[in-house]
Amino acid sequence: MAPTLFPTAPSTSAAPLRSNYTDVVNKFHPTRPGWYEELYAKFLNSACKSYEAEVARYKSEIFSNLKEKAQKILEIGIGTGPNLRYYASNSEVQVVGIDPNQKMEKYARSSAVSAGLPPSNFEFIHAVGEVIPLDDASVDAVVGTLVLCSVKDVSLTLQEMKRVLRPGGMYVFVEHIGAKEGTLKFIQKILDPLQQTVGDGCHLCRDIGSYISEAGFSRVDLNTVSLKKAAFVNPHIYGAAYK
């Protein structure tokens, strides 16, 4: 079944959805120039191969949790779709990918095809994590990698993930977080404004682990790792949280 753009059940987010959803997207992710969105999408699609190779073992571990347990999956800030190959090879799976950068769509669609997902099982929606245009309790799993660094409102995004997850549903994540106080944190604080400019709003110093742990999930399994290919964009956390 295709996802509905407007929640049928009342939710904390229903009010803004009654107005034009483009206004909602612009509120949380103001439109960037087309060339910037294209350049960023192209960069993510081509420049992150060595990072993806290094993070593969952690992704394989967490995404194996979804096998046979999740039929409908929402990916927040899907970007070019590097995660689809881990969880979308099963033709029974329905995937909705949301992203405010429409230039990501062609890359995400291509990744879905490469992963073996039938085109009818994949939907890309121009949307933000802060106001997810899906019904309450309508998905089995939410996926988010390297996205809570970029959203405008981390707490609101996590509340929205919980709202659309069915009871017992799982949020699977990989995120980079701010380092502990020390040399790396010092460097991150200096580079943070530049990173936000060239990395489409990506923050280097966010304590995303605490946001996830305090979001009210019934259980959070969280691991920390440092990735060589991610240089100063470290450490990373990965794991799963259960509604």
Ligand SMILES: C[S@@+](CC[C@H](N)C(=O)[O-])C[C@H]1O[C@@H](n2cnc3c(N)ncnc32)[C@H](O)[C@@H]1O
């Ligand atoms: C660093 S990229 C990561 C993309 C992909 N998840 C990955 O792992 O390669 C961050 C993504 O988050 C998206 N994004 C930015 N703000 C967002 C928001 N408020 N809600 C949802 N996605 C957002 C960006 O457009 C971009 O695709």
